Amino acid sequence: MVITIGLVISFIAVFILAWLFIKTIGDNKWLSLLITIVATPLLYFYLFYPIVNIFSNYHHQKYFNSEDWAEFPELRFEMMDQLNNENQLIGLSKSKIANDFGTAEWYGWDDSIKANSKDQWNYNMGFKPGAFNMEQECIELQFKNDTVAAIKTYKLEKKFE
Structure with a gap:
């Protein structure tokens, strides 16, 4: 576990809330402090x-x-932030992309030819975690002259039945 400012602040907040709650149980401050010290990690990590x-x-x-x-x-979205931020895919050849990512899962629509274009490779990246996330992350690699010219990320709304 990496100790960050957010972790420390939230841990202190849980400690204070636990202290305030446990302090109402009795007047013995040392016993309340001991119970709070034991309860804080449990409350933090399990609640x-x-x-x-x-x-x-x-x-x-x-x-x-x-x-x-x-x-x-299903965990591809964890890797794409690094690739997008560093633009590591721009300029790579189709053969390199096919070797690293596999062949395209589906081809993107190209209005100029009114069909799916083999120069627009799409990949499913899964769902980001969250209680109310109903959108599937996707990425489209657009090729020109068999090299990646642009990267587009988008979301597809998924309907669960």
């Missing part, structure tokens, strides 16, 4: 942290790895 994860859209970020891309398609 506060899960609730925050359910309602936030924070997700872990990973470096791109072609084996993980193929093996865990």
